[in-house]
Amino acid sequence: MPGKRDGPTCERLIHQVHDRTGGRADVLLTSDEHAPYETAIREVYGVETPRPRRPGPGRPPKSVKVVPAEICYATVRKRREKGRVVEVVRTLVFGTLYLLGGLLKRSTAGTTINTSFVERNNGTDRHQNSRKHRKTYGFSKDPAMHRAASYFVGYSYNFWWPVRTLRFREGEGPWQARTPAMAAGLSDHVWTIEEWVTYPAKPR
Numbered sequence: 001m002p003g004k005r006d007g008p009t010c011e012r013l014i015h016q017v018h019d020r021t022g023g024r025a026d027v028l029l030t031s032d033e034h035a036p037y038e039t040a041i042r043e044v045y046g047v048e049t050p051r052p053r054r055p056g057p058g059r060p061p062k063s064v065k066v067v068p069a070e071i072c073y074a075t076v077r078k079r080r081e082k083g084r085v086v087e088v089v090r091t092l093v094f095g096t097l098y099l100l101g102g103l104l105k106r107s108t109a110g111t112t113i114n115t116s117f118v119e120r121n122n123g124t125d126r127h128q129n130s131r132k133h134r135k136t137y138g139f140s141k142d143p144a145m146h147r148a149a150s151y152f153v154g155y156s157y158n159f160w161w162p163v164r165t166l167r168f169r170e171g172e173g174p175w176q177a178r179t180p181a182m183a184a185g186l187s188d189h190v191w192t193i194e195e196w197v198t199y200p201a202k203p204r
Contacts, residue, residue: 010036010039011044028104029072074095125157162177166179
């Protein structure tokens with residue numbers, strides 16, 4: 001989700017997570033301690049719940065959004081000294097330790113609360129998109145072009161790029177290349193650039 005690291009961008013990001021997972025709540029959400037994430041999760045996943053009315057006259061209190069019990073959200077904070085990480089603090093914000101343990105046990109990618117997967121993706125994105133290189137003259141001057149380039153690189157990584165660690169083979173047969181989209185069940189083949197750029201944005 002390209003954009004400023006502020007509340008509205010965080011909420012758009014969480015909306016995408018919600019929509020792309022079909023609104024499922026049994027997912028483990030992790031991030032750093034950027035405060036707008038907690039607010040966005042409460043806003044997107046929260047359920048309007050009425051508050052009890054106090055005795056006597058007056059308007060009834062406004063309802064509040066309550067995060068469902070099955071939501072699990074945890075944060076990671078790294079404390080550095082002289083540029084080196086000396087402590088990693090993990091905090092459970094929403095959910096229970098029992099629920100967290102179950103989600104981590106179910107995971108095939110990790111056994112602890114971490115943000116390494118999204119950070120790895122950010123590193124790959126920055127490597128492939130010169131607009132995000134640090135200390136260069138390749139930075140974007142037009143936000144629209146920056147967003148377009150960000151989405152282009154993101155989709156190309158997921159659909160065009162066979163990742164070595166995702167390859168597989170049956171028995172003693174040859175290794176078969178897989179892209180992240182293939183591993184996630186979103187595609188059955190490695191796309192070509194021509195196939196992608198000519199594919200209709202809204203297929204009928």
